[in-house]
Amino acid sequence: MTPLAPLVTRFFRHHLAVEKGASQHTIASYSYAFKFLCRHVSNRLGKAPSALALEDLDAHMIRDHLAHLESDYRNTPRTRNLRLTAIRSFMKYVEYEVPSALEQTRQVLAISNKRTVDRLINHLTREEMKAVLDAPDPNTRTGLRDQAMLYLGFAAGLRASELVGLRLDEIELEGPYPSILVRGKARSRRRLPLWREATRALRAWLAVRGAVPTPEVFLNARGEALTTSGFTYIVKKHARVAAQQCPSLSKKNIAPHVLRHTCAMISLQATGDIRKVAMWLGHSSLKSTEIYLRADPTEKLNTIEKALPPDLRRGTFPVEDQLIAWLSGRKLSGVNPWGETTNSEHSIQNST
Secondary structure, X not given: XXXXXXXXXXXXXXXXXXXXXXXXHHHHHHHHHHHHHHHHHHHHHOOOHHHOEHHHOOHXXXXXXXXXXXXXXXXXXXXXXXXXXXXXXXXXXXXXXXXXXXXXXXXXXXXXXXXXXXOOOOOOOHHHHHHHHOOOOOOOHHHHHHHHHHHHHHXXXXXXXXXXXXXXXXXXXXXXXXXXXXXOHHHOEEEEEOOHHHHHHHHHHHHHHOOOOOOEOOEOOOOOEOXXXXXXXXXXXXXXXXXXXXXXXXXXXXXHHHHHHHHHHXXXXXXXXXXXXXXXXXXXXXXXXXXXXHHOOHHHHHHHHHOOOOOOOOOOOOOOOHHHHHHHHOOOOOEOXXXXXXXXXXXXXXXX
């Protein structure tokens, strides 16, 4: 039997972090998936997680675990597939580390993803976005911070991790073109110019931030770097306040990524160029940006206006007499074509 714990430890510490150069977010996501996997297998076999063996993670156990995620934890097929991606990555690593487990790993790698439904993205209208941006109180220190975070997240189309990870030395507010340096996925970087209002909001926050040694721009109440979960709380809190002024917000599930989607939709409608939207969002492939084309009706309306639809042959349809149509297709209770009440009790009374 091959102990599982040393393999998992080397997979995260050496293979992902050193050899693959995976980001901290990827490592955290994979470790989250393995936490649930090890707990499930431990409960099934009655072993401590640290006492599990590689042979315990066969294809049957992995399928059972994925079904458990969907049934007990209500994971969507998309989340289920993400968990399976982490397991596959580990099994590919095991192929070279433990050649004797080749048949086991290939059986696990053969487990297929579930088909997912491509839903339209959730984004805000200009009026809804303005209501959210106006929700923080600019007369308080916390309000200035929240206002700057919301505006910067929306105007720059930042991911939550990119926003909370933004550092002071990555901001350039002097000169004719204020900008920020964004560290995106897979260690990619992009420099984005700032809107005038975004610059003003950022300056207002930096004026009251104080000389805290934390390198990150946005801080929590303890003077530490704000986390993604902290930013999620801030967005939802102000969305609830904004819903009082803009009732349509109460029907939407607003999270930090909705700000990014809203930025992309407004940029697409303004430029009509998906390549510019991809460049602004930091997408390495246009395939990731195509989701905004499905949600934006502008391109489809242009297609309709430019197309020349064929004419249909017109005809005349004979109109049936009102009384005959009423007797043929409707109940004898209710209102007849002449507006008179025709319920059965009234008819009986009249007949007597």
